[in-house]
Amino acid sequence: MFTNEPVLSLSQADIYQGGRIVLADVTFDINKEDFVFLIGRTGSGKSSLLKTLYADLWLQSGSGRVAGFALEKLKPKDVPYLRRKIGIVFQDFQLFMDRNVEENLRFVLKATGWKDQTKMKNRISEVLMQVGLGTLHKKMPHQLSGGEQQRVVVARAMLNEPMILIADEPTGNLDPAVGEQIMQVFQTINNSGTAILMATHNYDFLRKYPARILRVEDGKVTEQGL
Amino acid sequence: MASKKKVGSYPGGMILFSLTSALFLIGFCGMLVLQSKKLVRYIRENNEVRVFLDKDLDAGQQKKLYDEIIKKPFVLYTGTTPQISFVSKDVAAKEFIAETKEDFSKFLNENPLRDSYRIKLREDYFEEVKLEEVKTDLESVNGVFEVVYQENLVDNINKNITKIYIIMSVFAVIMLIIIVVLMNNTIRLALYSQRLLIRSMQLVGATNGFIQMPFLRRGMTQGLISGLIAAVLLFVLLQLAIRNIEGLATLQEPEKTGILLGAIVILGIIIGLISTFQAVHRYLSLSLDELY
Numbered sequence: 001m002f003t004n005e006p007v008l009s010l011s012q013a014d015i016y017q018g019g020r021i022v023l024a025d026v027t028f029d030i031n032k033e034d035f036v037f038l039i040g041r042t043g044s045g046k047s048s049l050l051k052t053l054y055a056d057l058w059l060q061s062g063s064g065r066v067a068g069f070a071l072e073k074l075k076p077k078d079v080p081y082l083r084r085k086i087g088i089v090f091q092d093f094q095l096f097m098d099r100n101v102e103e104n105l106r107f108v109l110k111a112t113g114w115k116d117q118t119k120m121k122n123r124i125s126e127v128l129m130q131v132g133l134g135t136l137h138k139k140m141p142h143q144l145s146g147g148e149q150q151r152v153v154v155a156r157a158m159l160n161e162p163m164i165l166i167a168d169e170p171t172g173n174l175d176p177a178v179g180e181q182i183m184q185v186f187q188t189i190n191n192s193g194t195a196i197l198m199a200t201h202n203y204d205f206l207r208k209y210p211a212r213i214l215r216v217e218d219g220k221v222t223e224q225g226l
Numbered sequence: 227m228a229s230k231k232k233v234g235s236y237p238g239g240m241i242l243f244s245l246t247s248a249l250f251l252i253g254f255c256g257m258l259v260l261q262s263k264k265l266v267r268y269i270r271e272n273n274e275v276r277v278f279l280d281k282d283l284d285a286g287q288q289k290k291l292y293d294e295i296i297k298k299p300f301v302l303y304t305g306t307t308p309q310i311s312f313v314s315k316d317v318a319a320k321e322f323i324a325e326t327k328e329d330f331s332k333f334l335n336e337n338p339l340r341d342s343y344r345i346k347l348r349e350d351y352f353e354e355v356k357l358e359e360v361k362t363d364l365e366s367v368n369g370v371f372e373v374v375y376q377e378n379l380v381d382n383i384n385k386n387i388t389k390i391y392i393i394m395s396v397f398a399v400i401m402l403i404i405i406v407v408l409m410n411n412t413i414r415l416a417l418y419s420q421r422l423l424i425r426s427m428q429l430v431g432a433t434n435g436f437i438q439m440p441f442l443r444r445g446m447t448q449g450l451i452s453g454l455i456a457a458v459l460l461f462v463l464l465q466l467a468i469r470n471i472e473g474l475a476t477l478q479e480p481e482k483t484g485i486l487l488g489a490i491v492i493l494g495i496i497i498g499l500i501s502t503f504q505a506v507h508r509y510l511s512l513s514l515d516e517l518y
Contacts, residue, residue, distance in 0.1 A: 084431035
């Protein structure tokens with residue numbers, strides 16, 4: 001059903017990490033098709049904010065809504081279903097090195113309740129095409145370059161057709177040229193209608209790919225124009 | 227190529243060995259209980275109360291006395307036959323002489339012994355207090371001179387059996403605690419070594435049920451295998467014992483032994499399942515930071 005409701009919204013939310021408040025009074029919306037950069041210094045609270053969005057940390061005060069789930073009312077049993085509506089990409093969320101690309105992706109589909117082998121095969125082909133890796137089904141991760149591995153990670157995040165992709169430093173370990181390729185993959189995904197929230201330290205991206213910017217600084221999140 | 231890291235896999239040799247040992251010991255205790263119960267029942271049902279009669283009773287009076295005794299609730303029946311036997315004073319004299327090798331008839335003119343009834347009692351009257359009541363009851367019957375039973379034997383057997391049951395129960399409980407702790411620690415290590423895999427599963431939206439399932443399946447399988455090994459070992463041990471211990475064959479109740487062995491297998495599955503469930507559930511409830 002078509003709706004104008006934001007894919008993600010936070011209102012007067014306080015973000016906690018280990019009982020300590022790291023960000024206060026956070027309010028912003030992300031709509032379908034938005035591309036949003038999240039910037040800020042290391043330790044400023046970006047990761048805590050993202051963890052709260054995918055319910056690795058609980059939202060203790062304020063309100064939030066992600067992919068139709070109210071964060072302040074979220075129960076532990078709802079968390080897996082929220083995460084199926086979000087694609088998560090970050091540096092230490094690695095591939096399983098002991099199985100090939102297709103098996104890595106099939107594992108995720110099985111873990112999220114897919115049963116039909118044909119549908120799984122088709123969906124795997126679709127997401128690999130989407131990230132430009134249509135011919136690498138049977139390759140082992142160690143046979144892929146860093147950029148290709150990260151594309152597989154992005155493909156994995158896209159398997160369940162998420163409403164929003166949350167990426168925490170997805171190009172942090174890649175050289176600039178490869179990082180650029182990954183950015184283009186994100187652009188393609190975004191153009192096909194998936195919102196993207198991407199934490200980054202790469203300010204070149206902000207210039208080359210103009211988009212909304214949320215700055216995390218001094219315990220606050222503020223919207224910034226270029 | 228390295229083998230795939232399967233979720234729920236962990237080194238199971240130690241668990242299999244410990245669980246089998248625990249189940250074997252529990253089964254062994256169970257078997258001892260079965261054998262001792264049968265033995266006690268045998269002893270109890272063969273424990274006789276001797277009712278000595280007055281000397282001047284004629285056959286009619288003895289019959290009347292017999293009819294009165296068989297109505298008593300404590301008399302053991304086999305089918306419809308009361309387990310009471312009449313021992314005349316002549317038979318008693320022969321038994322006495324055979325047992326003591328002293329022929330009193332050589333220096334006494336008459337047989338000082340009395341006619342008696344030997345009554346086998348129902349198993350539930352095998353307690354000192356109840357036996358005392360039986361004695362009083364029988365002694366109040368006309369024609370009864372004295373009632374005799376072997377004192378202290380009853381209480382001694384009861385006390386010793388209770389002690390053995392308590393020791394066995396404590397032993398079995400300790401074994402169960404050990405196995406639960408062992409499985410808990412092994413699974414905790416397994417979860418730690420697979421934390422990246424589990425974290426990935428959680429982040430892509432796998433439910434805890436999906437993550438737990440391989441662990442539970444493995445726990446159940448280990449319980450089943452341990453139970454089967456323990457049951458086979460117990461069966462072999464029992465057969466060896468029957469061949470080598472005289473009279474043990476008469477105490478066997480194949481149906482109950484079968485139920486016990488089946489119960490050991492089921493217990494293995496239940497222990498495997500519950501231990502795994504509580505360990506996995508506990509560690510999956512931790513936040514990712516705590517798991518790290």
